[in-house]
Amino acid sequence: MLLEVKNLNTYYGDSHVLQDMSLSVNDGEIVALLGRNGMGKSTTLKSIIGLVKPKSGKVIYQGKDLTGGHPFKVVREGIGYVPEDRRIFPNLSVFDNLKMGIKSGKAGQKASKSQWDLDRIYKHFPVLKERSAQRGSTLSGGEQQMLAIGRTLMGSPDLLLVDEPTEGLSPHFVKEVRDVLEEINKAGVSILLVEHNLKVAMSLANRVYLMGKAHLGFSGTVEELNDNPEIRAKYLEV
Numbered sequence: 001m002l003l004e005v006k007n008l009n010t011y012y013g014d015s016h017v018l019q020d021m022s023l024s025v026n027d028g029e030i031v032a033l034l035g036r037n038g039m040g041k042s043t044t045l046k047s048i049i050g051l052v053k054p055k056s057g058k059v060i061y062q063g064k065d066l067t068g069g070h071p072f073k074v075v076r077e078g079i080g081y082v083p084e085d086r087r088i089f090p091n092l093s094v095f096d097n098l099k100m101g102i103k104s105g106k107a108g109q110k111a112s113k114s115q116w117d118l119d120r121i122y123k124h125f126p127v128l129k130e131r132s133a134q135r136g137s138t139l140s141g142g143e144q145q146m147l148a149i150g151r152t153l154m155g156s157p158d159l160l161l162v163d164e165p166t167e168g169l170s171p172h173f174v175k176e177v178r179d180v181l182e183e184i185n186k187a188g189v190s191i192l193l194v195e196h197n198l199k200v201a202m203s204l205a206n207r208v209y210l211m212g213k214a215h216l217g218f219s220g221t222v223e224e225l226n227d228n229p230e231i232r233a234k235y236l237e238v
């Protein structure tokens with residue numbers, strides 16, 4: 001098992017937003033984490049990467065306990081995080097944005113299964129090569145999403161946490177982003193994907209977790225979810 005999240009309890013003040021949340025990602029998998037607004041999907045990713053500290057529970061990655069670790073350390077262990085708001089540097093060029101994704105100081109860093117550099121990123125994201133001299137702020141939403149993913153890949157993660165990558169994108173870019181995630185996965189990167197677009201999630205994922213308010217509601221394969229309209233109605237359809 002690559003990632004094991006066990007019984008996480010996370011609070012914002014008095015608000016208990018993750019209640020015994022558990023999930024796992026096996027090596028090579030794409031796992032989707034789905035659910036309605038405000039259930040705690042982003043908080044689950046933030047609790048894994050270390051942006052919020054869980055009060056209890058465990059985050060075990062490649063057998064190592066990373067619970068509550070600083071994001072910098074968690075990233076160095078080989079987990080990449082693409083946040084919902086993308087965090088592009090608007091005044092830097094695409095090229096410089098990508099360079100920001102290189103982890104500083106190789107010492108103490110584990111070798112990843114899937115090594116990425118600029119050439120490889122440009123091969124997978126030709127649009128970033130075309131626009132390499134352009135400022136981040138001049139990219140379309142879809143291009144910015146590609147840049148956010150590409151920049152995170154520059155750190156050569158073994159596991160990518162991606163929060164709502166297709167949100168607000170045109171149908172063209174929804175497909176582009178979907179396809180690029182599939183390619184990255186085929187190249188050896190495991191993915192934990194939070195996604196509102198059910199079609200995208202179901203077409204990519206091996207397994208699915210559905211969140212109810214603050215807790216896990218369902219876990220199973222894509223086929224099991226397909227065959228279970230009651231579960232979909234309970235946790236997904238509004």
Ligand SMILES: Nc1ncnc2c1ncn2[C@@H]1O[C@H](COP(=O)(O)OP(=O)(O)OP(=O)(O)O)[C@@H](O)[C@H]1O
Nearest residue numbers: 012013015017035036037038039040041042043044
């Ligand atoms: N920084 C914060 N401070 C206080 N409450 C927060 C904070 N961030 C999120 N919350 C609350 O925690 C709960 C879970 O939020 P979270 O962002 O994890 O949900 P989500 O499933 O990602 O939702 P969405 O689909 O809308 O992105 C929500 O009730 C939200 O209002």
Ligand SMILES: [Mg+2]
Nearest residue numbers: 041042043084
């Ligand atoms: Mg969210």
